Amino acid sequence: MNEDLPAIIGGEPVRKNPYPKWPIYDRREEELLLEALKSGRWSVGGRFQEEFERRFAEFQDAKHALLCASGTVALKIALKAMGLKPGDRVIIPAYTFIATATSAIDLGLEIAYADIDPNSYTIDPESVRELLDEKTKALIPVHVAGRPADMDALREIAEERGLMILEDAAQAHGAEWRGRRVGAIGDAGIFSFYQSKNITCGEGGAVTTDSDELADIIWSLRNVGRPRTGPWYEHRIYGWNYRITEFQAAVLIAQLEKAPKLMEIRDRGAEKLDKLLDEIEGVEPPKKDKRVTRHAHHLYIFKYDPTAFSNLPKSKFVEALKAEGIPCSAGYRPLYSYPFLPPSKPLPNTEKASKTEAIWIPQNVLLAGEKDLEDVQKAIEKIKKHSHKIPR
Structure with a gap:
């Protein structure tokens, strides 16, 4: 087995241990x-x-x-x-x-x-x-x-x-x-x-x-x-x-009594992940807005650019990232795409976010340690390096 290859094409996954479980209780x-x-x-x-x-x-x-x-x-x-x-x-x-x-x-x-x-x-x-x-x-x-x-x-x-x-x-x-x-x-x-x-x-x-x-x-x-x-x-x-x-x-x-401490941990995790993803061309951490004085970090959403990954479709990137042991999701589809909801003309930013760009990481990942968050970076870098080899 070639450990350098993405797990989706036979390589060893970046991590086998799960991220912190959720919900947590004591x-x-x-x-x-x-x-x-x-x-x-x-x-x-x-x-x-x-x-x-x-x-x-x-x-x-x-x-x-x-x-x-x-x-x-x-x-x-x-x-x-x-x-x-x-x-x-x-x-x-x-x-x-x-x-x-x-x-x-x-x-x-x-x-x-x-x-x-x-x-x-x-x-x-x-x-x-x-x-x-x-x-x-x-x-x-x-x-x-x-x-x-x-x-x-x-x-x-x-x-x-x-x-x-x-x-x-x-x-x-x-x-x-x-x-x-x-x-x-x-x-x-x-x-x-x-x-x-x-x-x-x-x-x-x-x-x-x-x-x-x-x-x-x-x-x-x-x-x-x-x-x-x-x-x-x-x-x-x-x-x-x-x-x-x-x-x-x-x-x-x-749960409410635990919330303030967990919020601080998520804040630190998101800040660390921002720095890690900022080092990778083709993905972009969330942009800041000074008016947002506290982000709840229920999700960590970063932008994915398929052109930097040999035009690997978003759905395939999500599949590859999951194979590396990183919990993630493609997120929402446009509401107007459901046949039982009112229709609409396509909305450009909604289309881009849902179909090509937005990648979701759940909040429990942000509760992990720095080394665990570095695995997210490692997984993305590995997928990018071999993206041309991943079947469409």
Whole structure:
């Protein structure tokens, strides 16, 4: 076996040991889970949900946080609480998780796809401006990978046109724009606690807001239309059972306590990886923006240039990198490429990111040591050296 060859064509992989597992837990999660079990309050009426909501709101610089069943559900009830009606239009990026679209469609809303900024991969404010019309009622910027969208420009647009802003911060726990954490910079924000997320309980979500009115409506929407105060079988608005359990909230408290230290480790890992990839012609680490005062690093996304790799297609590069023991992904495809979602003309930056350029590395890789991160560089260099030999 030729160790110098890429593993995809018979060489020895750069690494065989896995990167740090995720999710991680310790005795704190076990203790709180046992306390929830013994409390006899497994759904409503326990202490953990209320405690996490209070602490998470503070963590995200918001007045309110309200837990719910998932990030998808959080999008749906936040849009509903904003008073949007069937036929209203919301503008979303074409480069995002599918729930950003389906949550709006479920409510009878129309969606319009904006292109993304070629450097941040977040929604492009100029593309948003081109889509504005009288039916437009809300914007949903997505903080992709944990990098905040351009909230200055988007708030300016919203104020000019009287639009609501719902931040899709599913990947952005702890991220900051100009020193303020995301989630209540707009009218509301949503978060996901799915098992891959930087704060997780397996499944779950939350809506954050500074609005007392929105918070009260969201509380009712996730609780089958009940008012915050009143008889249990009083239902004042149309709502759903989108609650989570005390067990999930207990795990979230323990995860939130770990978050600051893990954020620091990811920051250092991303900085190290920036330097390593900057040494390789044909790949480009993420560009910086001084207004982004904290990147959540749910993903590390770098740019790949096939022309520097003998025109090796992105899909084949991802396959080769995985074969070297480096976790990675090709990321999103354009939302308009799904046959069951509204169509659109191709958007150039979205097309480039999804089809040829954006390579995703998951956040747990950033929790590894420096030598482990150097393996990413070694793997890419090896693939590049022999890229002309890799079958298409």
